[in-house]
Amino acid sequence: MPEGAxxxxxxxxxxxxSAGLRLAVTTFTVLPVPAGRVDRATAGAAMALAPAVGAxxxxxxxGVLLALSAVxxxxxxxxxxxxxxxLLTRGLHLDGLADTVDALGSYRRGPAALEIMKQPDVxxxxxxxxxxxxxxxxxxxxxxxxxxxxxxxxxxxxxVAAGRVGVTVACRxxxxxxxxxxxxxxxxxxxxxxxxxxxxxxxxVVAVAAVPDRPWQGPLAVAVALAVVxxxxxxxxxxxGGITGDVLGAVVEITTTLVYLGLLLSG
Numbered sequence: 039m040p041e042g043a044x045x046x047x048x049x050x051x052x053x054x055x056s057a058g059l060r061l062a063v064t065t066f067t068v069l070p071v072p073a074g075r076v077d078r079a080t081a082g083a084a085m086a087l088a089p090a091v092g093a094x095x096x097x098x099x100x101g102v103l104l105a106l107s108a109v110x111x112x113x114x115x116x117x118x119x120x121x122x123x124x125l126l127t128r129g130l131h132l133d134g135l136a137d138t139v140d141a142l143g144s145y146r147r148g149p150a151a152l153e154i155m156k157q158p159d160v161x162x163x164x165x166x167x168x169x170x171x172x173x174x175x176x177x178x179x180x181x182x183x184x185x186x187x188x189x190x191x192x193x194x195x196x197x198v199a200a201g202r203v204g205v206t207v208a209c210r211x212x213x214x215x216x217x218x219x220x221x222x223x224x225x226x227x228x229x230x231x232x233x234x235x236x237x238x239x240x241x242x243v244v245a246v247a248a249v250p251d252r253p254w255q256g257p258l259a260v261a262v263a264l265a266v267v268x269x270x271x272x273x274x275x276x277x278x279g280g281i282t283g284d285v286l287g288a289v290v291e292i293t294t295t296l297v298y299l300g301l302l303l304s305g
Contacts, residue, residue, distance in 0.1 A: 058083025062091045065221075066202060068128050082228030085209040089237040092202030093244070096195035099123055104190060107183035116179035120172055123198075131201075134287020135171060136164030138274070141284075147277055152216060155284050171295050178298035192247035192256075197297040199241045200260050204267045204293035205286050206234050213271060214280035221283035238264065248301050259300025263293045 061084035063071045102122050106115035124132055141151040143163030154161075160168070178197075182190045206229045215226035238260070245256025267289055274285055 062087040066091045081225045086233035088202035089199045092199035096198030100191045100194035112180040112183040116176045131287035131290040134284035135291045136160045137284040138288035139167040140164040196245035200297045201290040201294035204289040216278045216280035222281045263296035
């Protein structure tokens, strides 16, 4: 149960699940779903359900990739798919990646680094991070477009969902918020170990089908990506004092990109 959630009957739990699902959809996609009441219990449910929303988004993106690759060059299909991913998430995760990398690249700490994240412009570190991530994702999707339909579908779903598992890792108990207000303060420390384990295992199972001749490679790619995220979060906490909404966006893009890479490595 998310931290701060009060116990209650089935009706109350169902209401919290429904509110959490709506909040997860509005947070991680462009869909204008009414979020309703938002508190830490609801936020915890939303962060726990983030991988499920990511999986649905992955299905849509895989459909775009496979449909376009049947009528155009794989790289074109991949580039359009990356663009669709940004469109369907309002580009918020990419913005968070740029802001987080700019703050960490400044070598400043605490409030000074957080102030950099608030700036509307993107610095050189952020630009490089965006270019590298987008290029790697496009190249990976172009390669996946040449694989069988089921394997490509599983790979895209696993990578996109894993990006949202990274968010549940960032929101697990014990990880503080960098600011007393904002999205980070609302969701920090709200996800318990059971929800985190369930999301991780579910994505790892999907990843098995991404590399059918090496069924261990998909789960290993997910595990390694999440291990990198844990290390990154420790660094972020030391430098910034905790997580912010921008950090969550960065985690999504970094985890997704690492899983794509892990799924494409040759055995």
